[in-house]
Amino acid sequence: MPIKNPDMISQYSTHLVFADREMTPNLGPILDERLIVKSVLIAYTPNLVENAKRLKTIYNAHKIKAELLPIEPAFEISGIVSDLKNLVKEIPYEQLAINISCASKMYTLSVFKAFENTPAGLYYLLPNDQFKWIQPNGLAEFNLADNLQLEEFLHAYGIEQIEAVKLTPSQANFANGLVNAIQKIILKQNALSTYQLFSTHFARGKPLKLILHNEHYYLNEINSHSRIKADLLVGFLRKLHNQNILGLSIRDNEISPIPEKEGWKRTFFEGGWLEYYTYRAVLELKAEIPKLKDVAFGVKLQRENAYDEADVLFVANNQLFIVECKTGANVNVNLHLQRLDSLKKRLGGTTAHGLLVMTEDIGANLNKANLLNVGVIDGKQLTDLKEHLKNWILNEISHTSQRKE
Secondary structure: OOOOOHHHHHOOOEEEEEOOOOOHHHHHHHHOHHHOOOEEEEEEOHHHHHHHHHHHHHHHHOOOEEEEEEOOOOOOHHHHHHHHHHHOOOOOHHHEEEEOOOOOHHHHHHHHHHHOOOOOEEEEEOOOOEEEEEEOOOOOOEEOOOOOOHHHHHHHOOOOEEEOOOOOHHHHHHHHHHHHHHHHHHHOOOOHHHHHHHHHHHHOOOOOOEEEEOOEEEEOOOOOOOOOOHHHHHHHHHHHHHOOOOOEEEEOOEEEEOOOOOHHHHHHHHHHHHHHHHHHHHHHHOOOOOOEEEEEEEEEEEEOOEEEEEEEEEEEOOEEEEEEEEOOOOOOHHHHHHHHHHHHHHHHHHHOEEEEEEOOOOHHHHHHHHHHOEEEEOHHHHHHHHHHHHHHHHHHHHHHOOOOO
16 A cells, blocks of 8 residues: 655655664664655664664665764753754754654653654654654554665674575585485474484494395394384485485495595584475575565674574564574473573564474473463474474564555
8 A cells, every 4th residue: 555645754854763772673764765764863872882883884884874973861851852952953853753663761752842743753663563653643654665684684783793504506405305305205204213313323423224134124133123114214315325415335134324424414414404494494485475585594693702503594574583493302492492582682682583493392391482482393393394484484474563555
């Protein structure tokens, strides 16, 4: 639906924002081309100078002028009103719009006292990414354009170095071949425990031998009564061998995987496959979810001397989505849920979203996940991972967004 009075929106060429630890409410509106912002005044208190500088850097990168304006914490509305009017004394009110999304309560009240019933525009951003005018009356709210890219988003929250995994064509062939085999053979046959027993041995260089006896394969010895699906595992290994993904030693009635020399391949067999499987599914969903942008996996992050890692990161609806992937029965699910909750707030503020993808059953830990507002896709759902991912992403967006006008 077209926005009412577009000429009135475009008249506000200068915007005043208040720096805050939450960055996105000050980015989305300014970067939306429909508002035609030419310059920004960034008011900041001494404790938020770095946040203000990061805002300025991003505005400038989008060819928008920006000026840093220090303000002191104040407790008298009359004094704040005077300071605010002084900050914008060179700007005609007809050209001034003020974003109160990140203003403190005192500054919000003071903005109203100073500019209510003047030609200045007043607005704020709802948590659902809806832009809402307070003044003037009659302007429709609208959902902001999806302008924020992943790297820019992370820089806004203070991440200085970002390094994501980039696969070469040969590495991508290996990754896709392994994931396809896991998806079509292991997951469809509910044989994750079988795969994990193999992958743990294989990744750590431990010997693994499959012995044929009476037309069935056994692990290591024919008297083994383990629940491993050895016949299925042999079919899986033969498929990988035929695609040159791993080597097999085949003699008489025994089959053994040949140890893998390359460390990154061993890591991929043990747990990296789930990370790539998830990344690939999110990439495919970009064609189905227009709001979904800029996907990366195996991301290493640095802020000063602090380091973080994230398995899969993407931006949707100008908000950060973080997916962590965990394999194996010894995963401390409670610890990973707490870490993911902390990571999403650290990297993306209060509007960030977190999801744990795991090979085991979430069980009683689902209550903790719900309490932390962290999504979960567990081993029972991995066969239909893409569909579960799609439902989770759309559900998270629907809770924080309405359809674009």
